[in-house]
Amino acid sequence: MKKFFPLILISLIPLVFASGPWDFLRPLSDAASAFDSITRLLVFIFALVLCFIALKAYFKIKSRRFLLIGGAFFLFAVKWFLKIIDLFLSPGWFMPDSSENVFELFILAFLFIALFFKMKNKE
Numbered sequence: 001m002k003k004f005f006p007l008i009l010i011s012l013i014p015l016v017f018a019s020g021p022w023d024f025l026r027p028l029s030d031a032a033s034a035f036d037s038i039t040r041l042l043v044f045i046f047a048l049v050l051c052f053i054a055l056k057a058y059f060k061i062k063s064r065r066f067l068l069i070g071g072a073f074f075l076f077a078v079k080w081f082l083k084i085i086d087l088f089l090s091p092g093w094f095m096p097d098s099s100e101n102v103f104e105l106f107i108l109a110f111l112f113i114a115l116f117f118k119m120k121n122k123e
Contacts, residue, residue, distance in 0.1 A: 047077035072110035
């Protein structure tokens, strides 16, 4: 522990010179915001691809788990589609954090059910 103490102190230097506790992350946040529209589009496409893969697995194996996982990724894709629409039509007014939280609650519920509940396969 004595060897790591100086390293811990050195890692805290950006916090000392920042005006706020997280200001040292500001350049990373600014860089991410420069690519926001591209990132939203890529996340939307990735969610659609994962939804397609899960639904294809459902039709092949007939496991309801894959149906729930596909539904979760579908909701994720819908959420990001609405965020893309929101970016161009009403910057941040249509899709506030409270709306995103509802989507994420349902997505997590679908994934929770798929992971932790025992289901019979549809034969």
